[in-house]
Amino acid sequence: MERGTQRTHQDHQSQEVHHHHSHAPHQAHPGGHHLLQVEGLTVSFRMYEDAPAGGLRAFLNAPQRTVDVVHDLSISVHAGEVVAVVGASGSGKTLLADSILGLFEPNALVTGTIWYNGERQTAEGLRALRGRGISFVPQSVACLDPLMRVGKQVRGFRHAGGRAEAEARARRQRELFARYGLGPEVERLYPFQLSGGMARRVLLCCALMDAPQLIIADEPTPGLNEELALQAVQDLRDFANGGGGVMLITHDVELALRVADRIAVFQDGTVVEETSVAAFASPEGLRHPFTRALWRALPEHGFAAPVEEGVHA
Amino acid sequence: MPRFIAGNLAKFALLMAATSFVVFFLVSASPVDPLSANVGQAALANLSDERRVALEAHWGAGVPFWERYGAWISGLAQGDLGTSLRFNAPVADVIAQRALNSCALMAIAWVASGVFGFVLGVAAGARRGSKLDRAVKAYCFILAASPTFWVALIMLIVFGVGLGWFPIGFSQPIGRAAADVTFLDALHHLALPAFTLSLVGVANIALHTREKTIDVMASPYVRFALARGESKLSVILHHGLRNLALPAITIQFAQVSEIFGGSVLVEQVFSYPGLGQAAVTAGIGGDAALLAGIALVSAVIVFGGNLTANVVYGLVDPQIRKGAHHA
Numbered sequence: 074m075e076r077g078t079q080r081t082h083q084d085h086q087s088q089e090v091h092h093h094h095s096h097a098p099h100q101a102h103p104g105g106h107h108l109l110q111v112e113g114l115t116v117s118f119r120m121y122e123d124a125p126a127g128g129l130r131a132f133l134n135a136p137q138r139t140v141d142v143v144h145d146l147s148i149s150v151h152a153g154e155v156v157a158v159v160g161a162s163g164s165g166k167t168l169l170a171d172s173i174l175g176l177f178e179p180n181a182l183v184t185g186t187i188w189y190n191g192e193r194q195t196a197e198g199l200r201a202l203r204g205r206g207i208s209f210v211p212q213s214v215a216c217l218d219p220l221m222r223v224g225k226q227v228r229g230f231r232h233a234g235g236r237a238e239a240e241a242r243a244r245r246q247r248e249l250f251a252r253y254g255l256g257p258e259v260e261r262l263y264p265f266q267l268s269g270g271m272a273r274r275v276l277l278c279c280a281l282m283d284a285p286q287l288i289i290a291d292e293p294t295p296g297l298n299e300e301l302a303l304q305a306v307q308d309l310r311d312f313a314n315g316g317g318g319v320m321l322i323t324h325d326v327e328l329a330l331r332v333a334d335r336i337a338v339f340q341d342g343t344v345v346e347e348t349s350v351a352a353f354a355s356p357e358g359l360r361h362p363f364t365r366a367l368w369r370a371l372p373e374h375g376f377a378a379p380v381e382e383g384v385h386a
Numbered sequence: 387m388p389r390f391i392a393g394n395l396a397k398f399a400l401l402m403a404a405t406s407f408v409v410f411f412l413v414s415a416s417p418v419d420p421l422s423a424n425v426g427q428a429a430l431a432n433l434s435d436e437r438r439v440a441l442e443a444h445w446g447a448g449v450p451f452w453e454r455y456g457a458w459i460s461g462l463a464q465g466d467l468g469t470s471l472r473f474n475a476p477v478a479d480v481i482a483q484r485a486l487n488s489c490a491l492m493a494i495a496w497v498a499s500g501v502f503g504f505v506l507g508v509a510a511g512a513r514r515g516s517k518l519d520r521a522v523k524a525y526c527f528i529l530a531a532s533p534t535f536w537v538a539l540i541m542l543i544v545f546g547v548g549l550g551w552f553p554i555g556f557s558q559p560i561g562r563a564a565a566d567v568t569f570l571d572a573l574h575h576l577a578l579p580a581f582t583l584s585l586v587g588v589a590n591i592a593l594h595t596r597e598k599t600i601d602v603m604a605s606p607y608v609r610f611a612l613a614r615g616e617s618k619l620s621v622i623l624h625h626g627l628r629n630l631a632l633p634a635i636t637i638q639f640a641q642v643s644e645i646f647g648g649s650v651l652v653e654q655v656f657s658y659p660g661l662g663q664a665a666v667t668a669g670i671g672g673d674a675a676l677l678a679g680i681a682l683v684s685a686v687i688v689f690g691g692n693l694t695a696n697v698v699y700g701l702v703d704p705q706i707r708k709g710a711h712h713a
Binding site for chain 1: 515606607609610611612613614615616620624625628629632703704705708
């Protein structure tokens with residue numbers, strides 16, 4: 074808090090590097106208002122060592138160890154911007170989303186600080202923000218209840234029971250469906266009857282239903298063709314242009330560069346560089362060797378696969 | 387649809403044929419002969435040779451297996467299940483009279499174990515690792531590991547003999563005319579066997595439901611519902627029960643055979659005059675016709691249970707109802 078919002082509000086634009094990230098001079102960063110700020114996030118799991126030989130006693134006293142999956146990660150999202158978290162699949166990016174949503178596994182140890190709208194959050198605080206400020210757009214249709222009609226699911230079960238509120242939510246759901254080109258018949262479908270493009274829009278409607286300030290989208294594009302994938306991220310861009318913040322978690326650097334304002338490069342459980350999209354114009358603008366390797370791997374730069382030695386140099 | 391019906395009819399006929407054949411084969415292969423089983427030991431020793439031959443002829447002791455089975459099958463085709471050797475009455479009458487007792491017992495146990503098992507399983511699975519979960523698990527493991535007849539004996543010792551709350555056996559008070567037996571009397575005699583059977587049945591259902599609940603709670607759609615700000619209770623009520631209904635239906639109807647098997651043991655311990663007890667009597671007495679009759683009836687019940695599960699599953703699951711061809 075102390076070194077958070079207060080000071081940065083006045084000289085935010087002037088500082089080139091602050092909160093571990095940099096801005097480009099011409100970059101959209103309206104108001105300088107930090108919607109979400111994550112600092113020093115570490116997620117580790119307690120697990121048992123392989124059971125040593127030596128019978129029941131040794132089995133029961135098997136030593137535990139903690140494994141860091143995310144360590145000392147910092148990232149921030151401002152109102153009105155799209156921040157893309159890019160990195161290889163399976164590198165722990167999803168744990169970042171889980172941590173912000175307060176969805177922890179029972180054996181996870183989480184340390185670090187998360188601010189939302191300038192307020193430092195506890196685990197309960199994050200839980201209370203789910204669907205009430207922060208909304209989540211998941212990856213696939215598997216995140217919908219297979220036995221419930223889509224319309225009912227999008228409306229959700231958040232209304233405290235009031236008939237008027239239930240009707241208001243139904244109206245909002247129909248408006249959202251109309252806005253995203255989902256016909257009224259889609260309401261009556263079950264998730265398995267949705268096409269990939271429809272499922273993607275339905276999942277976005279789930280998030281928008283609760284009128285969030287921040288959307289966390291975890292790999293919203295796999296399985297979609299290029300046109301649909303582009304549309305998916307464009308919808309998120311539009312949300313940000315309307316004043317919301319978006320954290321787009323993806324492995325697709327190209328797609329990220331097309332819609333995001335800033336890119337957070339994720340490697341081995343942490344953000345190694347958080348920089349503006351403009352910095353990707355040339356490798357000189359990029360500080361970290363892994364980011365440069367990513368740059369070289371882009372199609373227009375010759376698809377050079379990241380070289381491991383270079384990455385860790 | 388016609389294909390579904392024809393297929394199930396064929397399966398049913400095959401099941402009936404196989405069941406009756408196996409029962410007849412086992413009875414004829416067993417060392418129990420009707421004579422020694424049905425005539426007292428002392429009487430048997432003093433039996434004159436002519437009487438013995440006459441009785442053997444009366445009970446058809448020497449008739450070859452195929453001939454007996456053939457005669458029984460042709461009788462069955464005309465709706466005649468034969469005559470019980472042991473009860474000296476038509477098999478159909480014996481079964482009808484006892485089925486009433488058994489059905490009441492099994493229906494109560496089936497419903498009670500289904501309801502309590504489901505509730506306990508969901509509660510334990512939703513709060514995995516909690517004290518409640520550990521208590522439910524301990525109860526289930528102990529019950530699942532205990533032989534049914536042993537649990538029945540314990541119940542009898544504690545509630546029948548020790549506390550004297552319930553009668554120690556039979557379906558009505560001893561020494562009272564059948565006409566004077568009230569509904570409450572019947573219920574009083576039914577209570578302990580039904581409770582025992584339910585107690586044992588709960589373990590199976592609760593453990594299955596608990597596993598399914600754990601799966602559902604770890605599913606992407608439950609995590610997403612939580613991420614949308616739904617409370618855990620709301621998630622269980624709206625998504626959990628809906629998705630647990632299908633496995634629960636399957637388990638519940640599969641449980642029909644378990645309950646039937648358990649009723650044989652429980653009826654024996656409580657001297658409760660039901661189908662199960664009659665089956666034991668028939669088996670020990672070499673009463674092939676009665677045993678085959680009871681086996682057919684139980685096969686019908688179990689088959690009916692499984693078939694109902696299949697049909698209900700299709701009605702409840704939209705992916706089957708609407709014919710999902712793509713995943």
